[in-house]
Amino acid sequence: MSTSRERVLARVRAALADVPADEPVVRPVERPYADSHGMGAALEVLEDRLRDYKALVRRVPADRLAEEVAAALERRGASTVAVPDGIDADWFSRTQAELRPDGRDRPLELRELDGVDGVVTTCAVAIAETGTIVLDGGPDQGRRAITLVPDYHLCVVRADQVVDGVPQGVRRLDPARPLTWISGPSATSDIELNRVEGVHGPRTLEVLLVE
Amino acid sequence: MSATFLGIPPFPEAARAAVNDSRLRHNLRKATHTIRDKRGAVVTELEEDWERLRSEGAAIKSHTLRHLDHYLEQLEAAVERAGGHVHWAADAAEANAIVTRLVRETGETDVVKVKSMATQEIELNDALAEAGITAYETDLAELIVQLGDDLPSHILVPAIHLGRSQIREIFLDQMAEWGVAAPEGLTDDPRALAEAARVHLRERFLRTRTAISGANFAVADSGTLVVLESEGNGRMCLTLPETLISVVGIEKIVPTWADLEVFLQTLPRSSTGERMNPYTSTWTGVTPGDGPQEFHLVLLDNGRTDVLADTVGRQALRCIRCSACLNTCPVYERTGGHAYGSVYPGPIGAILTPQLRGMSSEVDEALPYASSLCGACYEVCPVAIDIPEVLVHLREEVASGPGHLGEKAVMKGAEAVLGSSHALAAAQRAAGAARNLVPRHLPGMAGAWTDTRDLPGVPAESFRQWWNKHEKGQS
Numbered sequence: 301m302s303t304s305r306e307r308v309l310a311r312v313r314a315a316l317a318d319v320p321a322d323e324p325v326v327r328p329v330e331r332p333y334a335d336s337h338g339m340g341a342a343l344e345v346l347e348d349r350l351r352d353y354k355a356l357v358r359r360v361p362a363d364r365l366a367e368e369v370a371a372a373l374e375r376r377g378a379s380t381v382a383v384p385d386g387i388d389a390d391w392f393s394r395t396q397a398e399l400r401p402d403g404r405d406r407p408l409e410l411r412e413l414d415g416v417d418g419v420v421t422t423c424a425v426a427i428a429e430t431g432t433i434v435l436d437g438g439p440d441q442g443r444r445a446i447t448l449v450p451d452y453h454l455c456v457v458r459a460d461q462v463v464d465g466v467p468q469g470v471r472r473l474d475p476a477r478p479l480t481w482i483s484g485p486s487a488t489s490d491i492e493l494n495r496v497e498g499v500h501g502p503r504t505l506e507v508l509l510v511e
Numbered sequence: 512m513s514a515t516f517l518g519i520p521p522f523p524e525a526a527r528a529a530v531n532d533s534r535l536r537h538n539l540r541k542a543t544h545t546i547r548d549k550r551g552a553v554v555t556e557l558e559e560d561w562e563r564l565r566s567e568g569a570a571i572k573s574h575t576l577r578h579l580d581h582y583l584e585q586l587e588a589a590v591e592r593a594g595g596h597v598h599w600a601a602d603a604a605e606a607n608a609i610v611t612r613l614v615r616e617t618g619e620t621d622v623v624k625v626k627s628m629a630t631q632e633i634e635l636n637d638a639l640a641e642a643g644i645t646a647y648e649t650d651l652a653e654l655i656v657q658l659g660d661d662l663p664s665h666i667l668v669p670a671i672h673l674g675r676s677q678i679r680e681i682f683l684d685q686m687a688e689w690g691v692a693a694p695e696g697l698t699d700d701p702r703a704l705a706e707a708a709r710v711h712l713r714e715r716f717l718r719t720r721t722a723i724s725g726a727n728f729a730v731a732d733s734g735t736l737v738v739l740e741s742e743g744n745g746r747m748c749l750t751l752p753e754t755l756i757s758v759v760g761i762e763k764i765v766p767t768w769a770d771l772e773v774f775l776q777t778l779p780r781s782s783t784g785e786r787m788n789p790y791t792s793t794w795t796g797v798t799p800g801d802g803p804q805e806f807h808l809v810l811l812d813n814g815r816t817d818v819l820a821d822t823v824g825r826q827a828l829r830c831i832r833c834s835a836c837l838n839t840c841p842v843y844e845r846t847g848g849h850a851y852g853s854v855y856p857g858p859i860g861a862i863l864t865p866q867l868r869g870m871s872s873e874v875d876e877a878l879p880y881a882s883s884l885c886g887a888c889y890e891v892c893p894v895a896i897d898i899p900e901v902l903v904h905l906r907e908e909v910a911s912g913p914g915h916l917g918e919k920a921v922m923k924g925a926e927a928v929l930g931s932s933h934a935l936a937a938a939q940r941a942a943g944a945a946r947n948l949v950p951r952h953l954p955g956m957a958g959a960w961t962d963t964r965d966l967p968g969v970p971a972e973s974f975r976q977w978w979n980k981h982e983k984g985q986s
């Protein structure tokens with residue numbers, strides 16, 4: 301008796317009897333579409349899109365990042381904050397908030413994560429046209445759970461991480477890593493097809509754009 | 512036992528009831544027009560690049576299908592290399608048996624689910640229930656459908672047929688039975704309803720150790736699975752549990768990681784009318800210390816190879832389930848999804864369902880006629896599926912099939928039935944005309960639909976409620 305694997309593959313091959321045997325399996329890469337759509341300066345477009353999704357955005361100079369992180373956490377009233385253990389410690393030199401470092405070898409318990417007031421991370425790449433921030437699990441972004449369970453996510457995005465369009469973003473990413481693409485806070489369109497922010501993911505997304 | 516499409520009458524009969532349901536019509540019209548306008552804006556924004564993305568998307572999918580055996584084996588190897596396990600299921604029964612066994616092996620009796628068309632198609636929740644396993648739907652619309660013991664009526668928004676006040680009632684009536692009750696004083700403000708869903712599911716997400724998902728794409732060269740979603744329920748299911756089981760149709764493959772450049776632009780714009788959906792998760796096998804440490808991919812045939820064998824009908828397998836064709840269809844807008852008698856409603860359902868099920872019943876044979884052939888579905892499809900072409904092709908098959916005369920088949924057509932004396936008689940019995948709800952008249956074949964459209968509605972009740980009564984009255 302053949303296995304289901306063999307059965308399915310045999311059925312696929314039989315169904316494709318019309319495909320010439322010498323038709324190349326590899327498609328020539330032409331990519332006739334645009335890399336981006338000339339919608340404006342990347343940082344401006346990114347900021348506009350994020351606001352459109354009801355995310356909070358601030359443009360900050362690099363030398364004031366520690367103050368800005370502290371100010372954001374204070375505005376939010378966040379006193380305990382999860383952070384990936386590879387994040388730059390200098391950024392937290394001004395905040396009073398208590399940090400809870402998380403890493404793959406020293407993961408926070410889910411309950412603990414559920415109890416913190418927020419999480420601070422960086423990103424791997426940001427895509428201006430779609431207002432998307434992509435996390436790839438790097439040491440300054442952490443396990444996927446830490447940016448999911450807390451209700452507030454503060455993300456620090458450097459100007460050199462921002463690309464204009466989706467194709468440029470895809471090319472910078474490594475599919476072997478677990479990726480999370482975030483375009484604004486959690487939302488739903490399930491009730492009468494209107495977008496409402498705030499379901500299961502962080503209901504507040506704040507982005508510091510570092511220039 | 513949850514609700515089932517089994518026993519829903521063929522499209523013309525089912526549609527007649529639906530178009531007479533004024534509340535349903537109101538809900539559908541509001542929702543489909545909202546989404547149509549949003550889609551139009553974000554598609555127009557890309558100018559002529561939209562057409563290039565659309566034809567590239569179609570070309571990638573067509574190419575993949577023509578070499579599907581190659582890409583399936585490549586995907587299998589890549590997923591296993593990354594630490595995942597791959598299973599093959601020839602049909603629904605086999606897929607259900609595999610998933611049931613895998614869940615049993617975890618020792619769990621509760622699983623959380625990410626919205627997935629494939630698992631609805633195989634009626635996985637029922638199979639799990641028979642094995643004593645409860646599957647909790649976590650997508651808001653799926654939750655509404657599950658709590659309401661209802662049926663999905665739309666690919667993307669399964670509860671599109673319900674308005675906010677109906678959703679509120681379902682939450683107040685049913686949430687307590689499934690877990691955390693709805694808060695007292697719950698209003699029908701969408702924000703309040705979303706908050707109730709958050710509270711209802713929070714504990715379950717933190718506690719449940721096994722999750723079941725589908726996938727929007729499976730990348731052959733890297734072995735990466737991709738899920739697009741909005742609410743974060745997907746991330747919860749894909750990230751927090753120890754075991755993840757993904758049931759994925761064999762047509763979901765794209766060859767390379769770079770191919771996602773195309774679909775991550777066209778799918779969100781076509782489906783929710785957004786530049787990007789709030790969350791997209793991608794994962795490749797297992798990542799030590801991050802997310803589920805056990806990953807199973809179940810590759811599902813269940814009729815797909817039959818569709819593949821039809822050189823005209825094959826293009827239906829390009830579908831990325833965006834639902835743009837539903838939202839734009841004048842027939843769907845009037846009948847809603849239940850009348851199609853399948854988890855795949857609307858124009859794509861009219862060509863996919865009969866092909867997947869092999870046109871084995873009256874319901875399936877009527878589906879190719881559930882269209883006015885106006886072509887709006889083809890216009891909006893992000894992978895350029897020529898739905899009217901496939902409809903005509905399937906009509907020819909029905910007409911030339913055993914026991915069918917061409918004329919008889921034509922009589923199954925939506926236009927013929929809705930113009931029939933039966934429909935008129937039913938309409939004449941009802942009182943009161945909601946003429947202010949009448950949309951613009953449609954030209955040509957679809958005219959029959961608008962002729963019916965301004966007929967007075969029977970009392971407001973869902974199609975399912977109507978059918979239950981109707982069925983009982985007859986037997």
Ligand code: SF4
Nearest residue numbers: 830831833834836892
């Ligand atoms: S047939 Fe095309 S428009 Fe319809 S759901 Fe599929 S991809 Fe979208």
